[in-house]
Amino acid sequence: MSGEHEHFIDKVDLEARRRAAKVIYEKFAPVIKDVLAGRPPKLVIPKRTLANTVFDPERGILVLGEEMLEREFLDLGESRRFMQTLLMAAIIYQSLIENEYPTIRDLYYKGKHTIVYRDLRGRRQEENTWDEQKESDAVIQDVEVFTGLFREDMLILSKEKGKVVGNMRIRSGNDVIDLSKLGHGAYAIESTADLIEFIDVDAEFVLVVEKDAVFQQLHRAGFWRKYRAILVTGSGQPDRATRRFVRRLHDEYNLPVYVITDSDPYGWYIYFVYKVGSINLSYESERLATPKARFLGVQMSDVFGYGSKKPYLSDSERKKFIIKATDRDVKRAKELLKNYPWIYKNPLWKREIEIFLKKKAKLEIEAIASKGIKFFAFKYIPEKIETGDWIQ
Amino acid sequence: MARRRRTSSVTEERYKSRSVAEMIAKHGEFAGFQNPTRALYQTIRELVENSLDATDTKKILPWIHISIKEESRNSVNGARPWYIVTVEDNGVGIPVTVMAQAFGKVLFSSKYVIKQTRGMFGLGVKAVTIYAQQTTGSPIEVYSSTAESQYVYMMKIKIDMKNNMPKVLEKGDWAKKAAWRGTRVRVKIEGDWKKAKSKIIEYVKRTAIIAPYAEIIFETPDGTIYYYPRTTRKMPEPPKEAKPHPHGVNVEDLREIIASSKARTLKELLVSEFQSVGEKTALEFLSKFGFDPDMNPKELLKREKEGELVKLVEALSQFKFRAPKSDYLSPLGRDIIIEGLTRMFSPEWVDAVTRPPKSYKGHPFIVEVGMAYGGAIKPVDEPVLLRYANKIPLLYEEREDVSYKVLKSINWKNYNVEFPAPLIVLIHIASTKVPYKGLGKESISETPELESEIRNAVQEVARRLKSYLIKKEREEEAMRKAEALAKYIPEIAWSLAVLSKPPDSWTPPTPEEVNMFKEKLIDIVAEKVRVVGPGGEEVDMKKLVKRVVDSVELE
Ligand SMILES: Nc1ncnc2c1ncn2[C@@H]1O[C@H](COP(=O)(O)OP(=O)(O)OP(=O)(O)O)[C@@H](O)[C@H]1O
Ligand SMILES: [Mg+2]
Numbered sequence: 001m002s003g004e005h006e007h008f009i010d011k012v013d014l015e016a017r018r019r020a021a022k023v024i025y026e027k028f029a030p031v032i033k034d035v036l037a038g039r040p041p042k043l044v045i046p047k048r049t050l051a052n053t054v055f056d057p058e059r060g061i062l063v064l065g066e067e068m069l070e071r072e073f074l075d076l077g078e079s080r081r082f083m084q085t086l087l088m089a090a091i092i093y094q095s096l097i098e099n100e101y102p103t104i105r106d107l108y109y110k111g112k113h114t115i116v117y118r119d120l121r122g123r124r125q126e127e128n129t130w131d132e133q134k135e136s137d138a139v140i141q142d143v144e145v146f147t148g149l150f151r152e153d154m155l156i157l158s159k160e161k162g163k164v165v166g167n168m169r170i171r172s173g174n175d176v177i178d179l180s181k182l183g184h185g186a187y188a189i190e191s192t193a194d195l196i197e198f199i200d201v202d203a204e205f206v207l208v209v210e211k212d213a214v215f216q217q218l219h220r221a222g223f224w225r226k227y228r229a230i231l232v233t234g235s236g237q238p239d240r241a242t243r244r245f246v247r248r249l250h251d252e253y254n255l256p257v258y259v260i261t262d263s264d265p266y267g268w269y270i271y272f273v274y275k276v277g278s279i280n281l282s283y284e285s286e287r288l289a290t291p292k293a294r295f296l297g298v299q300m301s302d303v304f305g306y307g308s309k310k311p312y313l314s315d316s317e318r319k320k321f322i323i324k325a326t327d328r329d330v331k332r333a334k335e336l337l338k339n340y341p342w343i344y345k346n347p348l349w350k351r352e353i354e355i356f357l358k359k360k361a362k363l364e365i366e367a368i369a370s371k372g373i374k375f376f377a378f379k380y381i382p383e384k385i386e387t388g389d390w391i392q
Numbered sequence: 393m394a395r396r397r398r399t400s401s402v403t404e405e406r407y408k409s410r411s412v413a414e415m416i417a418k419h420g421e422f423a424g425f426q427n428p429t430r431a432l433y434q435t436i437r438e439l440v441e442n443s444l445d446a447t448d449t450k451k452i453l454p455w456i457h458i459s460i461k462e463e464s465r466n467s468v469n470g471a472r473p474w475y476i477v478t479v480e481d482n483g484v485g486i487p488v489t490v491m492a493q494a495f496g497k498v499l500f501s502s503k504y505v506i507k508q509t510r511g512m513f514g515l516g517v518k519a520v521t522i523y524a525q526q527t528t529g530s531p532i533e534v535y536s537s538t539a540e541s542q543y544v545y546m547m548k549i550k551i552d553m554k555n556n557m558p559k560v561l562e563k564g565d566w567a568k569k570a571a572w573r574g575t576r577v578r579v580k581i582e583g584d585w586k587k588a589k590s591k592i593i594e595y596v597k598r599t600a601i602i603a604p605y606a607e608i609i610f611e612t613p614d615g616t617i618y619y620y621p622r623t624t625r626k627m628p629e630p631p632k633e634a635k636p637h638p639h640g641v642n643v644e645d646l647r648e649i650i651a652s653s654k655a656r657t658l659k660e661l662l663v664s665e666f667q668s669v670g671e672k673t674a675l676e677f678l679s680k681f682g683f684d685p686d687m688n689p690k691e692l693l694k695r696e697k698e699g700e701l702v703k704l705v706e707a708l709s710q711f712k713f714r715a716p717k718s719d720y721l722s723p724l725g726r727d728i729i730i731e732g733l734t735r736m737f738s739p740e741w742v743d744a745v746t747r748p749p750k751s752y753k754g755h756p757f758i759v760e761v762g763m764a765y766g767g768a769i770k771p772v773d774e775p776v777l778l779r780y781a782n783k784i785p786l787l788y789e790e791r792e793d794v795s796y797k798v799l800k801s802i803n804w805k806n807y808n809v810e811f812p813a814p815l816i817v818l819i820h821i822a823s824t825k826v827p828y829k830g831l832g833k834e835s836i837s838e839t840p841e842l843e844s845e846i847r848n849a850v851q852e853v854a855r856r857l858k859s860y861l862i863k864k865e866r867e868e869e870a871m872r873k874a875e876a877l878a879k880y881i882p883e884i885a886w887s888l889a890v891l892s893k894p895p896d897s898w899t900p901p902t903p904e905e906v907n908m909f910k911e912k913l914i915d916i917v918a919e920k921v922r923v924v925g926p927g928g929e930e931v932d933m934k935k936l937v938k939r940v941v942d943s944v945e946l947e
Pocket of ligand 2: 438441442510511512515516517
């Protein structure tokens with residue numbers, strides 16, 4: 001590890017690089033040994049297919065199954081991917097050693113070459129190492145599962161989406177940051193959430209809201225101060241860092257996590273990403289998912305009432321705020337009910353979705369908020385937490 | 393019901409005898425002279441085939457010069473053009489004593505023997521003479537000299553149709569200055585070059601295909617000269633003359649044989665005048681059918697013995713004699729077929745087979761099949777068929793021909809050939825008696841023995857083609873595989889070089905380090921992807937893989 005600017009870089013980063021580089025070096029050593037011995041090289045990688053994604057009911061998360069994939073160079077169906085995996089690994093390895101902070105887009109450009117060659121008939125042929133970023137992103141995932149390292153562990157950065165405020169202090173790099181002293185702003189959760197050190201946390205629970213606008217409203221209304229909450233938003237679909245951050249708060253401080261999203265299949269999906277993990281990136285769940293996260297709202301029963309439960313909205317409000325569900329929403333809801341055991345085995349979820357399918361109506365969080373932020377922050381949320389009106 | 397007698401007016405029949413020459417003159421179509429187009433084509437054929445019979449069947453490497461010139465004349469409007477056709481060869485020549493008859497008497501031939509020649513009827517050139525006489529009124533002109541002769545003789549000959557006798561209009565002789573030997577025939581006929589052109593050019597080309605040992609020059613009326621040089625000196629063995637096989641004679645044949653034979657007993661007759669009959673066989677045969685071996689065969693020619701003669705012929709055709717000999721057949725042979733197809737079509741693969749002799753009705757025959765595939769051959773929707781009989785190319789009536797029918801029934805997919813495909817199939821039938829459908833010798837009838845033998849031959853060569861195509865397919869697949877892997881080697885080698893150095897002492901890989909991994913990977917690929925070429929030779933994969941790897945540039 002060298003570099004004249006190294007002394008500006010904080011130790012945490014350098015340590016992380018050293019660890020990751022060592023893992024990569026050791027993981028690829030057998031492949032190199034094979035080649036040097038004249039043996040056809042191969043990579044044994046856990047399969048990232050849907051068929052090899054299983055729900056671990058004990059831990060409540062999606063994980064990769066036992067199935068392994070042998071990616072052999074000499075197998076024509078795999079040789080291109082073999083080349084790509086090695087190329088990506090080499091670029092990442094070199095970046096780690098040379099103190100680079102590539103994003104996944106940078107990696108895409110760094111490795112995108114056109115292989116120009118003459119075939120055996122002497123014709124000129126061309127092939128790109130990869131064509132779209134989608135292709136190189138998938139290769140990064142292969143490197144992740146092959147090495148057991150997450151991209152963040154390999155100092156690959158991505159756009160920061162998550163924000164957090166609350167009574168807590170953290171160390172990021174060489175600096176200590178007090179997350180309760182950020183004014184109207186918030187701390188943007190860094191890509192490498194594992195490199196954040198929690199110094200002290202003084203809170204009762206974590207409240208995750210789907211939308212940034214709602215986050216700002218609650219922040220300014222002083223919600224987190226009043227209820228001693230850590231307030232987090234993933235600004236829509238949460239990135240990995242936000243999910244890891246929430247999970248760490250839950251694990252390390254035993255804080256209950258409540259999630260508020262829109263009341264529609266897309267909102268539910270976001271909640272499940274926090275809770276279970278996303279189905280096509282199940283290998284991350286082990287570290288990113290928070291299985292005990294609670295869906296606080298907005299529930300269908302908050303809108304329409306259920307049994308003895310009274311709705312939070314009056315008839316006229318309801319008329320004003322609810323939106324008609326689209327065919328796609330309905331289809332998606334039916335799929336959820338059919339395909340995912342953690343949904344159809346949960347009677348509360350079944351109830352939620354059945355109301356939705358019956359009413360064919362959805363509702364955005366803003367609707368509840370527009371009834372008045374005071375209602376939302378100081379009645380709706382605390383009441384539901386207090387009465388345990390959530391789904392887990 | 394009462395019977396009523398039918399009354400009819402009987403006109404007197406007028407009887408008339410006609411000579412064979414008159415018959416040909418009247419029915420040109422029998423000989424292939426049905427119209428000016430066919431006539432020009434047929435004229436070339438008759439003359440060229442006679443020239444080839446006078447050369448290769450006599451162990452002479454042929455040199456043949458063909459020329460067609462249009463005669464300029466002040467013709468009546470709309471009259472057909474006349475052509476002067478000249479064919480010259482370096483063959484054995486014609487003795488002056490028979491020259492007039494050879495060209496001027498229908499059914500006069502030197503080829504009425506049991507032996508495979510192109511000519512067989514004794515008609516061909518006379519049909520030309522008659523046609524010239526009918527259309528331009530001019531005689532056929534022949535120059536010829538044999539090796540022994542001191543002179544070159546010339547005759548201008550017409551035919552006296554009524555008597556089927558030659559009329560010599562003019563003759564001459566010149567003392568030879570050099571050792572010239574051969575024949576030049578010149579004839580002026582009506583024709584239609586424009587329409588006949590493509591067939592005639594094709595005919596000469598096909599002649600050249602199976603005669604790579606011949607030098608052929610062909611001048612067309614357009615001034616184009618087609619020149620087919622000799623590409624080999626190897627010639628097919630000339631046919632030997634044979635005695636008839638007992639299965640191949642009819643009553644008249646037998647009568648003729650007995651009449652001309654010196655044999656004094658029936659047994660002696662069988663042994664000396666027939667092939668495939670020894671003393672033992674003769675005795676066994678005669679006793680089986682109750683003939684007296686010591687009987688004088690001439691007895692059978694007597695009128696009261698007519699029944700005996702017929703019985704003998706029937707017995708001969710029933711008895712199981714040894715199969716007819718085939719050394720009076722002259723197949724082309726595998727080498728010549730391969731040479732001919734190669735030089736004309738430059739295929740990527742060619743092979744041929746000469747099947748063992750078989751017989752039908754006492755006539756031996758040999759089927760030969762050659763196939764050429766790929767290379768310069770253009771893919772078409774069905775195999776291109778080149779038909780030959782006794783070394784004569786057959787161009788007309790393709791769909792009538794037994795070979796076409798056999799070919800049509802072959803399921804080429806079984807031989808890994810998917811049409812359109814670049815496939816040429818040459819089929820040659822050699823026999824002392826080719827079962828032509830007509831005197832024009834254009835197509836061969838569906839004789840079962842012939843048909844099954846053609847099928848066998850086609851299948852035999854097709855199987856070899858198949859194994860070539862399979863090997864080629866395998867080779868191509870292996871090549872594609874080698875290529876598909878080789879192109880990634882530079883990227884992988886670089887990646888491995890990067891990953892091979894421990895993090896603490898890492899430096900960017902040097903070209904040597906990258907090369908070392910390249911070499912290793914090339915070895916691994918070359919080891920795995922083994923290729924055996926279609927000829928059975930091991931392909932140097934390492935070289936091929938390296939070639940692709942070295943060609944890679946990263947942009
Ligand atoms: N160019 C030639 N050189 C030597 N002899 C020839 C030549 N042309 C013709 N002859 C002789 O003339 C004879 C008659 O020829 P013609 O073409 O009429 O009959 P053929 O070849 O015997 O049989 P076919 O009717 O089948 O052609 C031949 O048998 C041959 O002996
Ligand atoms: Mg002839």
